[in-house]
Amino acid sequence: MSEFHQDAPLFPTADAGTAAREARATPAQAVLAVAFVAATVASAQALTAQPTPPGQTPFQWPDHIRNNKVLPRNTNSEQLRETMRGFAISLGVRCTFCHTGTEQMPLAERDFTSDANPRKNVARRMIRMVARLNRELPSFAGPTAHVTCYTCHRGSATPATIAPMPVRPPGAVPPGATPPTTPPTPTPTTPHS
Numbered sequence: 170m171s172e173f174h175q176d177a178p179l180f181p182t183a184d185a186g187t188a189a190r191e192a193r194a195t196p197a198q199a200v201l202a203v204a205f206v207a208a209t210v211a212s213a214q215a216l217t218a219q220p221t222p223p224g225q226t227p228f229q230w231p232d233h234i235r236n237n238k239v240l241p242r243n244t245n246s247e248q249l250r251e252t253m254r255g256f257a258i259s260l261g262v263r264c265t266f267c268h269t270g271t272e273q274m275p276l277a278e279r280d281f282t283s284d285a286n287p288r289k290n291v292a293r294r295m296i297r298m299v300a301r302l303n304r305e306l307p308s309f310a311g312p313t314a315h316v317t318c319y320t321c322h323r324g325s326a327t328p329a330t331i332a333p334m335p336v337r338p339p340g341a342v343p344p345g346a347t348p349p350t351t352p353p354t355p356t357p358t359t360p361h362s
């Protein structure tokens with residue numbers, strides 16, 4: 170049973186659906202999305218481009234998801250790969266952040282159907298939240314408004330909640346503020362000789 174529908178994208182991927190969404194996006198949005206897709210693809214390759222050592226079974230993405238509680242039952246290997254890479258890149262983590270196993274363990278030996286890692290369930294709740302936000306957003310924020318995991322996470326497992334304070338040189342006047350009323354220091358004049 171799945172209540173999540175893929176019409177709400179979790180993050181941009183280089184599929185036909187994205188091309189269609191980008192066609193509707195403003196040029197600025199499209200440029201951002203394309204830059205993100207390029208970055209995603211480059212780092213996704215780095216993520217899974219570990220060569221399989223000799224004598225080891227290469228990792229095969231399952232032809233469809235088995236233990237699905239949120240993603241659609243018919244999520245195929247291609248969609249699963251794009252989704253999981255997107256999660257890992259959006260949060261700046263590796264597969265073991267949400268799944269069982271260790272970094273040293275070959276991917277083919279890990280049990281991705283297991284729910285033993287509690288972060289997998291947090292991620293499921295996050296997917297539902299993103300889907301909910303994407304159902305609501307267009308009604309008040311414009312037809313192309315949507316969020317992805319990356320919107321909040323930006324490559325970090327813990328999204329920032331406090332804006333960074335702008336760095337200003339000491340004594341500089343903040344934008345829009347009235348300059349201090351102290352009289353200007355008189356410029357020393359060289360006496361006439």
Ligand code: HEC
Binds near residue numbers: 233256263268
């Ligand atoms: C942010 C958490 C998160 C990260 C990181 C993540 N996954 Fe997942 N993964 C999930 C969740 C959640 C599901 C189950 C979705 C559902 O219940 O519908 C899942 C399901 C899967 C499945 C399907 C298992 C089955 O039931 O058939 C595979 C395979 C998988 N992940 C592989 C990976 C790989 C490989 C990586 C690293 C590139 C990865 N995942 C990174 C959260 C994550």
Ligand code: HEC
Binds near residue numbers: 256
């Ligand atoms: C609206 C903002 C927002 C969006 C969108 C969002 N998250 Fe989160 N996520 C958070 C916040 C806030 C936390 C809590 C971080 C903390 O502990 O300070 C969090 C935490 C998590 C954690 C637990 C991290 C940990 O340290 O245990 C996981 C896993 C996660 N998010 C996965 C996802 C996934 C996958 C998506 C996309 C489907 C997503 N999130 C989208 C805001 C968001």
